[in-house]
Amino acid sequence: AQSVTQLDSQVPVFEEAPVELRCNYSSSVSVYLFWYVQYPNQGLQLLLKYLSGSTLVKGINGFEAEFNKSQTSFHLRKPSVHISDTAEYFCAVSDSGGYNKLIFGAGTRLAVHP
Amino acid sequence: DTAVSQTPKYLVTQMGNDKSIKCEQNLGHDTMYWYKQDSKKFLKIMFSYNNKELIINETVPNRFSPKSPDKAHLNLHINSLELGDSAVYFCASSQNTGSSQPQHFGDGTRLSIL
Numbered sequence: 001a002q003s004v005t006q007l008d009s010q011v012p013v014f015e016e017a018p019v020e021l022r023c024n025y026s027s028s029v030s031v032y033l034f035w036y037v038q039y040p041n042q043g044l045q046l047l048l049k050y051l052s053g054s055t056l057v058k059g060i061n062g063f064e065a066e067f068n069k070s071q072t073s074f075h076l077r078k079p080s081v082h083i084s085d086t087a088e089y090f091c092a093v094s095d096s097g098g099y100n101k102l103i104f105g106a107g108t109r110l111a112v113h114p
Numbered sequence: 115d116t117a118v119s120q121t122p123k124y125l126v127t128q129m130g131n132d133k134s135i136k137c138e139q140n141l142g143h144d145t146m147y148w149y150k151q152d153s154k155k156f157l158k159i160m161f162s163y164n165n166k167e168l169i170i171n172e173t174v175p176n177r178f179s180p181k182s183p184d185k186a187h188l189n190l191h192i193n194s195l196e197l198g199d200s201a202v203y204f205c206a207s208s209q210n211t212g213s214s215q216p217q218h219f220g221d222g223t224r225l226s227i228l
Contacts, residue, residue: 032214043118043204043219044157051214088155094213099169100145102217104157 002027002093006105014113015083021076021108023091030096033074035065038088038107047089050074061085086112117141118220120205126226127195135190135223137205145169146188147206147217148180157204163188164211192225200227 007022025031032051036044048059055067065076074091091105118139127133139146147170148160162170163182177193188205202222208215 034216036219038155041221043221044206044217045219046216049214049216090157096213098213099162099164099211100208100213100215100217101159101162101170107155107157 002029002031002095002103004091004093004103004105006089006091006108008108009106010109010111012111012113013081016080018079019077019081019085019110021089021091021110023074023076023105025072025074025091025093027072027093027095031093032096033065033067034092034094034102035059035063035074035076036090036092037061038090040087044090047076081110081112083112083114085110116220118205118207118218120203120220120223122223123221124224124226126228128228129195129197131195132191132193133195133225134192135203135205135225137188137190137220139186139205139207139218141207141209141218143207143218144185144210145208145215146182146185147208148188148190149204149206149219151202151204151222153201161188161190162211169211195225195227197227200225 005024034049035047050067058064088107092102145164147162161180166182179191205220206217208217
């Protein structure tokens with residue numbers, strides 16, 4: 001069975017500062033990895049995904065993530081955040097042989113302050 | 115031209131009642147899902163349908179019954195509502211059941227049980 005751990009429940013940061021949101025996963029099979037963002041009172045929106053190939057993946061809104069197989073991590077980064085990045089961020093995995101069943105982490109609340 | 119739309123957006127009702135939530139997607143996707151997000155923002159899959167057939171059925175009380183009249187619609191009926199059913203319910207869809215396929219989410223239905 002897969003599981004996802006998001007190490008920080010909340011991350012406060014000042015505007016224009018860099019940020020890293022941490023995600024670790026465990027699985028006995030190959031997985032695909034995703035980051036989703038949820039703005040207040042909205043559904044989830046895909047930020048980026050790792051399927052195979054280059055371990056550094058770029059997504060929307062200037063976010064990127066790096067897949068590290070040896071550390072079973074998929075941390076999300078942005079070099080300079082904006083107030084509008086304030087939201088809940090979810091890391092998720094699906095195993096390569098399943099029915100696209102997403103297992104989510106508990107989420108990280110990113111709060112960007114002026 | 116909302117991709118995944120859910121109705122109603124808010125649902126307030128009393129314990130013991132029966133209610134339904136409707137979901138429609140206009141993306142031409144084959145696969146649809148229901149997720150439950152609890153008060154701590156934790157997201158868990160409940161059901162998945164592919165071309166009107168049930169393919170994922172997590173450990174959910176049998177008071178919850180999904181129905182898919184066609185591949186563009188997936189409704190959720192809940193009998194004898196309990197306080198613990200209070201949550202936000204999200205509908206999602208993907209191109210097919212492939213685990214690399216990103217899921218597209220609706221804006222959620224916030225269910226409150228009095």
